[in-house]
Amino acid sequence: MITLTKESLKDWSELRKMLPEEILSQYEVQDDKVVLTYEQLKKLSEKLDLSISTILGKSEPSDLNNGIKVSRASEGYKRTSIKNGKEYYTYNHLVTTNVYPTLMPLRVELHVNDNQSVVLNGGHDSTEIVYVTKGTVKMHWENDGHVYDVDLYVGDSAYIHPGISHSFIAAGEDKAELIAINW
């Protein structure tokens, strides 16, 4: 049996834009610890696209090939998040590497385009930069109890400080998409 902290598993799943509850519900949880068999650890490692060594916090050989790693468009993990019963984002993983496991680049498709459906995410621990690749993106964020918004156009980028609650929706009828890099 392998024991991990519940917190570390939550952090990894949040970074990978997966649902911590869904991941945790598959294992035996004792207080702040998660107990897994080796088979379960192997499956978890595949699901999170993190090596077993990374999950266990051990050093390991790099997954780079002559200093680089390529991730093909057809091979990445993909998940559509649902907020208030509506499709909100589709997260498409870009390349990840064990030499920088907390680096999480994503292509994000935005499905919502009305202000009434905005759900702020409560903020996350990672730092984030976004870059608009399609359509017009309306970004909402909250600071000191005030909610702000700004329209971002193709080629615009924004920095989001850790802990700042935010959301992205399409500003019009056209499809909107952005690249989000979290680390």
Ligand SMILES: [Fe+2]
């Ligand atoms: Fe974010």
